Amino acid sequence: MKRTAYALALIVVLTLLTRTAAVSSSALQANAPKLIVVLVLDQMRYDYLLRFNDLYKGGFRRLIDQGAVFTNANYRHAVTETGPGHSVILSGRHPSHSGIVGNTWWDPLLRALVNVVDDPLQSPIGGKGRSASPVNFVGSTVGDLLKVKSPESHVVAASFKDRAAILLAGHRGDAAYWFEADGSFVTSTYYMPKAPEWLSKWNMERVADAYAGRKWTRLLADETIYEKYAGRDDQPGEVEGDLVFPHALEGRPPSAEYYADLRNFPFADEILLAFSIEAIRAHHLGRGQATDIFGIGFSATDTVGHRYGPDSQEILDQLLRLDQILDQLFQYIDRNIGLANTLVVATADHGATPLVEALNAKGVNARRGTRAEVDSALRQALAKKYPGVDGLVADLTISGEFRLYLDEDVIRQNKLISSDVEETAAKAMMSTGLFEVAYTRSDLLGQKPSNDPYIQWFRNSFFAPRSPNVMLMPKRNVSFTITGTAHGTAYDYDRHVPIIFMGPGIKPGSYASECGPEDIAPTLAKILGFDHPKEFDSRLLLEMLN
Numbered sequence: 001m002k003r004t005a006y007a008l009a010l011i012v013v014l015t016l017l018t019r020t021a022a023v024s025s026s027a028l029q030a031n032a033p034k035l036i037v038v039l040v041l042d043q044m045r046y047d048y049l050l051r052f053n054d055l056y057k058g059g060f061r062r063l064i065d066q067g068a069v070f071t072n073a074n075y076r077h078a079v080t081e082t083g084p085g086h087s088v089i090l091s092g093r094h095p096s097h098s099g100i101v102g103n104t105w106w107d108p109l110l111r112a113l114v115n116v117v118d119d120p121l122q123s124p125i126g127g128k129g130r131s132a133s134p135v136n137f138v139g140s141t142v143g144d145l146l147k148v149k150s151p152e153s154h155v156v157a158a159s160f161k162d163r164a165a166i167l168l169a170g171h172r173g174d175a176a177y178w179f180e181a182d183g184s185f186v187t188s189t190y191y192m193p194k195a196p197e198w199l200s201k202w203n204m205e206r207v208a209d210a211y212a213g214r215k216w217t218r219l220l221a222d223e224t225i226y227e228k229y230a231g232r233d234d235q236p237g238e239v240e241g242d243l244v245f246p247h248a249l250e251g252r253p254p255s256a257e258y259y260a261d262l263r264n265f266p267f268a269d270e271i272l273l274a275f276s277i278e279a280i281r282a283h284h285l286g287r288g289q290a291t292d293i294f295g296i297g298f299s300a301t302d303t304v305g306h307r308y309g310p311d312s313q314e315i316l317d318q319l320l321r322l323d324q325i326l327d328q329l330f331q332y333i334d335r336n337i338g339l340a341n342t343l344v345v346a347t348a349d350h351g352a353t354p355l356v357e358a359l360n361a362k363g364v365n366a367r368r369g370t371r372a373e374v375d376s377a378l379r380q381a382l383a384k385k386y387p388g389v390d391g392l393v394a395d396l397t398i399s400g401e402f403r404l405y406l407d408e409d410v411i412r413q414n415k416l417i418s419s420d421v422e423e424t425a426a427k428a429m430m431s432t433g434l435f436e437v438a439y440t441r442s443d444l445l446g447q448k449p450s451n452d453p454y455i456q457w458f459r460n461s462f463f464a465p466r467s468p469n470v471m472l473m474p475k476r477n478v479s480f481t482i483t484g485t486a487h488g489t490a491y492d493y494d495r496h497v498p499i500i501f502m503g504p505g506i507k508p509g510s511y512a513s514e515c516g517p518e519d520i521a522p523t524l525a526k527i528l529g530f531d532h533p534k535e536f537d538s539r540l541l542l543e544m545l546n
Contacts, residue, residue, distance in 0.1 A: 059326020
């Protein structure tokens with residue numbers, strides 16, 4: 001049954017690709033760039049560009065000064081997580097159409113959570129890791145259509161996160177590479193039958209192991225700069241036991257603990273930079289007659305942000321280091337391909353919720369909720385309404401993704417009505433005072449209330465075969481993490497991200513019109529000379545084009 005389901009999904013995807021590719025058969029624009037580099041800076045809030053603008057000297061400085069900076073770019077979906085965000089950037093598709101409703105979702109057949117890029121039919125190549133592919137993604141990316149129109153083009157992606165690399169590479173990507181728990185960069189049999197020689201050589205060099213024993217210290221010697229731009233170092237609410245600089249890596253290679261902790265340090269972006277340069281060389285990106293696409297998902301900002309929050313000295317230092325890393329990447333591209341031949345797009349997959357304790361210190365009402373509060377209210381309400389019925393809750397997730405899956409088998413066996421159970425559950429969770437809204441499937445499938453500011457963003461996140469029975473959103477500035485912070489809401493601090501285009505044909509400047517990451521894909525297609533389907537609420541970013 002599982003194989004049949006995957007085969008059907010693949011047929012649907014290929015059909016969509018074929019139909020979409022038929023939009024245009026013309027050649028690429030004569031002046032199309034040799035290389036398109038798509039930089040996804042995980043958890044990069046837009047305000048980081050403004051707050052630390054005076055301190056940027058490298059890659060961010062170049063992007064801000066030479067790029068088209070969109071200052072009012074917001075995701076148009078509610079579940080602001082890594083999977084959905086990365087799925088949008090090069091497809092322009094809402095989760096409601098792509099099926100990427102979260103980083104995970106409940107599968108009633110398997111009776112388990114499914115990871116966004118899980119594919120048990122594939123095997124990891126290059127090292128031990130996840131069996132993964134883009135099979136769960138419905139639709140096509142700019143790279144997919146580019147490969148149809150220009151078979152000699154290359155589409156490659158790399159990241160420390162599997163879902164970031166895979167969703168950027170799309171269905172027709174030549175390769176997606178990601179970092180795994182054994183310290184290797186891997187790909188999967190979806191892309192190639194065996195590891196290329198250059199990948200095997202890279203992994204044999206054990207680049208990540210060289211960071212053992214290193215400490216993360218401040219990049220700038222003047223500590224007062226950090227205090228001015230980010231406040232005190234030992235901020236309450238940050239990750240317990242590791243509040244202040246310097247920070248030491250836990251474990252030693254080749255332990256899984258060491259490689260897992262490495263993700264929490266700016267060193268992860270340094271390693272990814274070195275790997276990305278090697279991938280550019282190996283795939284000869286930007287060297288042929290056709291346009292190539294390279295997606296790079298820098299993810300250290302996300303892990304640092306989760307642990308220390310968006311107002312910490314650590315997030316400032318991480319961004320200053322990322323500024324240098326982007327500068328090194330641009331210098332390499334300029335020397336070997338030419339920035340004059342390269343279009344750079346920089347954005348993020350989501351933002352971040354402010355640290356509760358930092359808000360409290362400023363006099364802002366904020367608090368931390370607990371899963372126990374929600375679980376208790378939910379179970380009491382279900383037990384009262386449906387006495388003797390056990391197992392109605394299949395999965396309750398209250399952090400990052402705020403959702404409830406009910407067990408439809410239990411509902412049918414007890415001859416209950418799903419919509420009634422959903423309504424009972426939604427009211428129970430709202431009674432905790434922790435949530436701003438709770439939408440049932442009926443709410444999301446019904447007519448849009450004219451006075452509801454959030455429901456369309458939730459509808460853009462709703463894909464019936466995978467979405468939960470109830471979708472929730474905490475009240476503003478309510479967090480469900482024990483320490484640190486998260487994201488996943490429809491508030492501006494989670495949806496507002498940077499969008500920057502830089503390169504040939506782009507008019508530098510600041511653009512204040514409303515837009516979103518959904519607009520990147522159709523705009524890139526326009527630049528390349530073909531059409532890409534737009535969502536009903538997206539647009540082309542024509543104002544920046546010469």
